[in-house]
Amino acid sequence: MERKKPFEDIHIINLAWSGVGNFIVKWFAQYGAMTIRVESANRSDPMRSAQPYAPTYTPGEPPGLERAFYYSQGHPFREYGLALDFNKPKAIELFKKLVTWADVVVETFAPGRMEKWGLAYEDLKKIKPDIIMLSSSGYGQTGPISKLAAFGFQLSAVSGMYEIAGWPDRPSMPVGSFYTDVLSPMAGAVALAVALDYRRRTGKGQHIDHCHTEAAINFIAPLILDYAANQRLLKTNGNKLPYAAPHGVYPCKGDDRWVAIAVFTDEEWDSFCRVIGSPDWTRDSRFATLGDRVKNSDELDTLVNEWTVQFTAEQVMERMQAAGVAAGLVADGKDLSEDPQLDHYGYFQERDHPYIGRHRHYHPSAFTMSEAAAEVTAPVLLGEHTEYVATEILGLSDEEFVQLIQEGVFE
C-alpha cells in the first residue's frame, strides 16, 4: 500500500524570493505538499541571476535564469511554475482565484507590498477564511525599519552573528556569508507546520510574521542572558574553549589540510597521549590537569601541531576517534562531496536538468523520517506549468488562456 505523505493534501502558493522563503517551502514540498511557484519574467527572483552559473550556457542566452546555482540549490523540490505579472490587474484577479485553491501562501516581499496589490492577509482571508499566510522578512512586518531592504549579509550583522568568532588579536570574523538565510528558515517552517496542525484542530487559519533577525538572535540566547545577568560581552578567542584543551584546528600533511581535535576529560587526555605515542612532554606538570592544559594551551597547541603535521587529516581523525578522542578532518568542498557518512544518508542525489544537465542536488533535511522520504527534484523553470495551472487548476478555457497570454498577464 502506498504510504500517504505528510502534506499530501496541502496546497501551497509560493511567492518567495531568494533563500529563506524557499528553504521553508522546501520541507513542505519535499514531504508531499502541492506547490505552485508564482513569479514573473519581468522581475524574477534575484537568485536566478546570482553567480555561480552552470558552465552550460551558449552565447546570447541569459547566463543565469535557469542556470544559477543558488536558485538550483535552493529549489530541489517539486513545484508547478506559474508566471504572472502582478502589474496587470487581471493577474491579481487570477491570483485571488488561486488563493481559493490554496491552504498556504508564503511571501517574502517588503512588508506592505502585498497590501498594495490588495493581497494582504485580511484580503486573502475574505477570499479563503482559513488561509494561512506566512510573511517572511528580514526585520519583521512591523517596526520603524521593517521596510528597509536587507539580505542575509546585512541581517547576519544585525543578529549578532558577526561578533561571535575571531582571533583575540584581530577584528571579529564572519562565520558565514548570509548566515541568517540558513539559520532562520527552520523557525519559519516550524511556525507553518504548527499553524497547519492548529488549523486541522480548530479550523482557523492565520498570519505568521517570520522575522529573520529575531529567529537568528534566538541561537545566541546564552549570550543575551550573559549580558543581562553579568553585563558581559563575548570576547572572541580563536579556536579555544575554557573547558577543553587541546581544542583547536591543527595542520596536517598536504596543502591547507587540517584536523579539528577536542579533548575535554582526563580520560580523553590519556587516550590522546597514547595515540600520539606518549612523548615525555605529555607528562609535563604544565599539562597535568584540565586546568593546567587550558592555562598552557598555547604551548600545548604548538606541541600538538608538531605531531599532527606528520600525518594526513584522515589518519589523525581515524586514530583519535578509534581511541575515543573527538577529531574530524576539516572538510572542503571536495571532501564533502566524497564524505562516506553523507553518502550513507544519500545526501547527494543526481537529477537531470534541462539547462544544466545532470547534476547533484542537495537533500535539505538534516533528518530522516522512518515513515516518509523527502522527494528531491530539479527546480521548476520560470512559468514551466503556466498552461496547466491556468487551465486545469484555475479552469480557464483555451480561448481565455490565449487571450490573457496576448495581454501579457502570464509574463
Place this chain on the structure above:
Amino acid sequence: MLSCYRVLDLTDDKGYFCGKTLGDLGADVIKVEPPGGDPGRKRGPFYHDIPDPEKSLYWFAFNTSKRGITLDIEKAEGRQLFKELVKTADVVLESFSPGYMDKLGLGYPALREVNEGVIMTAITPFGQEGPYKDFKGPDIVASALGGTLYTVGDPDRPPLTATYPHAYTICSMHAVVGTLIALFHRSVIGRGQYIDASAQIALHFTGSAEIEGSWEFHGITQQRHGRKRFAIRIKDDKNAFTPILWSCKDGNIGLNIQLGPSGEKGNTALVEWMKSEGHDIGRLGQWGFKTMDWSVLESQEESDEIHDVLQSFFLKFTKEELFKKSAEIGLKMGISLTPKDMMTFPQLVDRGFFTEVDYPELGTTLTHPGSPTRFSDGAHGIKRRAPLIGEHNIEVYQELGLPVEELAVLKERGVI
C-alpha cells in the same frame, strides 16, 4: 498553539533548544533529568559567575517553558516509570549516543509498543547509522566534518570556529522541523515515527550554498579569505573576493558592495557622501555604477585598493552613524550588534522582541530573546523560566497516579 501535546525531553545540551521551541509554542514539555540534575547544567556562563547547577545561563536560555522531573532511566524501576510516561506522550526527544536507548530497552521499537502514536526524535553528531555514527562530535568536530569550518578565518591562520559553540542549536532547530512534520503526518497515517537528526547534515545545509556551487559547477573548493567572503568575477573570468564585514570607529558593519542596477543608487550616494566629507575616493571617482561590473578589475590587489578606500572612510564614523546614513541613501548595510546594542535597538524594542522572564529564586528577572515568529491566532512565547532540578516531580508523578508515599520510596532508591 501546541498545548494539546506532551513532549518528554531526555536531551543534553545538544538538544535543549528543540524542546524549548516546542515548549514556547505551548507544548507540555517535561525535561527528564537524571537524579542530581542534567550534566548540561554545568555548562557556563553562570548567573553572577557562580558555578551552580541552578545558575547556568546556558540551561536558562534553552530550557524555558519546560517542566522538570528527575528519573534514572538506567534503573529498572526508572525505565518502567518512563514507559508509563511515554503512554501519555506525543513526542520523545533524546540526544544519547546511537544505540544507548536500545540498550536500555527504550529504543523506538520498545516505545512504539507502549504507544503507537509516539514520535521519537534523536539528535546526534552524525546520525544513527553510517561509518561515523560512533564518532565523537563536539561542536568543533561537527563543524569540521559539516564543512562550515574550512571556509571561516584568515588565509594565514588555521580555519576558525566560533568562540560561542552553536552547531547543535542549528541541528536542534532542524530536529524540531522533523518532529512537527511527523506530528502532522500522524494525523494522516495514524501512527508516530522515528526522526534521526544529524548535526553534520544540518551544518552542511548551513554552508552548502557557498561551498557546493563552486565545487559542483567549477571544481573549485571555496577557501577562506577572512572578511572577504563575497566572490566577484573580475577580468578573464577570474575570481576575487570582497569584504562583507568592515571595521568602523566603534565596531563593525555588514556590507557587500554590489554593482549593477540594483546597487547603483546606494553606491552613487555613498561616493557622493565620501566626497562631501572630503575623503579621497581614488579610482571610485571614475566609476559609473550603473553599467560597470567587476570585470574592469584585473586582480585581487585592485579590488583591495578600491575597498581600502571605503574601509578608511568607514573608520571615521560610528556604526550607528553609518547605519543611519545608509538607510537614508538606500545603501544596503547592516549594523553589527552585540547583545548590549540589541537591547536598545529601536526595531527590536518597537516590536517588543525581548521578554523579561521572572526568576523568583534569584529575586530578579532576566532578559530573553522572544519568539522567532508571531502568530495572529494562538498563544505562543516563553511561559516560564527553566525548571529547577526535580521541580515538578510531585506534580508530574501525581498526574501519572503515583501516590506520594511511593514517590518517597522511589527517591530513597535513587530512582527520582
